[in-house]
Amino acid sequence: MAHIPAERCLAIIELLADGARDLPLGEIAEQLALPKSGAHRLLATLVDLGWVEKDPDTRFYRLTMRLAILGQQHYVATGLPDICQPILDRLAGECREFVRLAVVDGHSLVWVAHAQGASAGLRYQPSLVSNTVPLFATASGKAWLATLSTDEAMRIVMKNGGVKDADRYGPNAVRSIEALLREIRATARRGYGLALSEAEFGVTAVAAAIRAPDGGSAVGTVSIAGPGARVTEKRAHELAPLVLRTAQELSSFWPLRARRSLRDGRVRGDRPVRAQIRRSRLPHSEPSSGSGRLRSR
Secondary structure: OOOOOHHHHHHHHHHHHOOOOOEOHHHHHHHOOOOHHHHHHHHHHHHHHOOEEEOOOOOOEEEOOHHHHHHHHHHHHHOHHHHHHHHHHHHHHHHOOEEEEEEEEOOEEEEEEEEEOOOOOEOOOOOOOOOEOOHHHOHHHHHHHOOOOHHHHHHHHHHOOOOOOHHHOOOOOOOOHHHHHHHHHHHHHHOOEEEEOOOOOOEEEEEEEEEOOOOOOEEEEEEEEEEOOOOOHHHHHHHHHHHHHHHHHHHHHOHHHHHHHHOOOEEEOOEEHHHHHHHOOOOOOOOOOOOOOOOEO
């Protein structure tokens, strides 16, 4: 495959992975600014290698499950399920809302795990189809960007398309770089990200950055989100200490640092990972009340 430009093959895989779409040859070529003949050769190679398949009826292209399987294998190998999921489950139970973990992946932030804490009444379930976090429209995105220098934050924002897709999100999503810079500065001052009807209409979220264990750069974010009818702006600020403490706890256990230790089931000292998690308790957060129309049970 040395004669096939690797970056173009990866661009096709990323395009097909976005929303798990089936796409015709013409649209793939157009979106990637490739000649049809070149796109066809690349797709034929990816089909031969088992990464892509072609529907015999529609002649559209889609990813096989190979990428998903490899991704799941890598996800398990990082230690995220064993170490982080119990902490997310506990946070969801304490705040009675939807909790999500995102990790930094190059110039992107990607949601990788979640826990649902709302057991009855109005429940929030994300409607965004992509796992890539829209940085300018989410509490998680702003929490991460606030840990970076202004130049680096803007470089990453522009790498992700700037704010040109703001109309796809909630009514309060920022629609200019100047407004985003103000939001990032406000996030840095308060120490956590806040989003009110930004990523999705009627949804409030609060998020904190997870720092590397040595106090270095951010490695991810943890967030709490819920219907605005229940998670008001005041309630979001009340939840902030809880999400900040959880971010600190996740930093101390961060699995991407501890993979070698995980081979024998331990992270620090002589205590098993799960025993450490059980002994590290966060203060209880009073359940919120209210009703609405997002999703009820």
